[in-house]
Amino acid sequence: MSYNQHFEHLLKRHQLKRTEARLRVLSLLVNKKTATSQPDLESVIGDVDRVTLYRILSAFEEKGIIHKVFDLNGTANYAICADDCDEHHHHDEHLHFNCSNCKNVYCLDELDMPPIVLPAGFKLEKLSFSAVGLCPKCLNK
Amino acid sequence: MSYNQHFEHLLKRHQLKRTEARLRVLSLLVNKKTATSQPDLESVIGDVDRVTLYRILSAFEEKGIIHKVFDLNGTANYAICADDCDEHHHHDEHLHFNCSNCKNVYCLDELDMPPIVLPAGFKLEKLSFSAVGLCPKCLNK
């Protein structure tokens, strides 16, 4: 199945209309190891309004298609979710690695995250781990 | 030793001049279980310029007096560091708990954080854990 078919499927499944802008966002995010910020997306996506982009990203986030993670500057970055995410539950409890040099945010979802026990009285909904350091590319320079 | 003496000591130790604005920031942050955002600080600190506040916060952060953590909106929040932080090393590898109701950010520094092993090629500098959920106050409503 081609990416395009896959994307159309994905949109239909979440009751989102198939539009050019949404397909472009999906194709920009898929297969990327790093999360992408709205400003970065904006600069490469071409003829799509800033506001539209924001709205697409938040719609996708609500539906569980992508997840949002903040980088070292507090800017939102977005990455495609693993397949088992949906509207009701995000499985994005993986490690986000922020490279202090190139500023890329890597989703290291192959790592198992240890369980965390909270103090009494706190109700956990979501957990996330983030690391800062140098990524392989920047380390080899 | 009074708080004021303690703060003056702290500033001198980090080669920062003792100013009214800095003392106010310290007294607002000390003994708080939750981290405070710049906007929140600004609204209560009184007659201190926005820019000055930003500069005080980043100076304190550089010196290891406070640490910065982003909340669910990507806004920077600040909290006093544990005593053993300094310019060269931050010990802020504790859990930050974001309440999805009241938006407060709790520094749960009494919890032991498990070690995380990164994939080969990544060099770790700093690690942080953050959770989203309901805090005790909001849970009891």
Next chain:
DNA sequence: TAGCTTAATGCAACTTTATTGCATTTTATT
């Protein structure tokens, strides 16, 4: 304690990221 040097502050302007309201266009369906 007066003078001096450096650090800190205040102000104005600006940048970046994000949001809202509303008119227009497009999608998907009948």
Next chain:
DNA sequence: AATAAAATGCAATAAAGTTGCATTAAGCTA
């Protein structure tokens, strides 16, 4: 082809943070 709902574009606005520069204050030193 007509239609209703959803999506988009545009303009305006908001919020968070930054930069440059002139002024003021802190804390030495004589």
